[in-house]
Amino acid sequence: MLFQLPRECRVFTVLQPAVQWGWHEILLNRISFSLELLVWMKTKDAQRKIPQNKPKQFVPEFMANQVEKSEMNKGVEVHTTDELQSILDRPRV
Numbered sequence: 001m002l003f004q005l006p007r008e009c010r011v012f013t014v015l016q017p018a019v020q021w022g023w024h025e026i027l028l029n030r031i032s033f034s035l036e037l038l039v040w041m042k043t044k045d046a047q048r049k050i051p052q053n054k055p056k057q058f059v060p061e062f063m064a065n066q067v068e069k070s071e072m073n074k075g076v077e078v079h080t081t082d083e084l085q086s087i088l089d090r091p092r093v
Helices: 012-015 023-041 061-069 081-089
Strands: none
Touching: none
């Protein structure tokens, strides 16, 4: 009987909150963030040397734990384009 219940039912949402988000919701979330980012890129805040007020993507609670646990960005260095150009202009050995 449990397998015949719809994905959005209360039983599944209590057991696994992630089932509240199907492909439609995930894609709509990404589309809305992409549009917000595109609009922000045309503002004066985005054109500054150090961009400010960048929009943040909405991340549901059940996904936030997975994002925090990821070690994808550890040890990544951030450089401006001028710094990268100076690094690339160095003589190679």
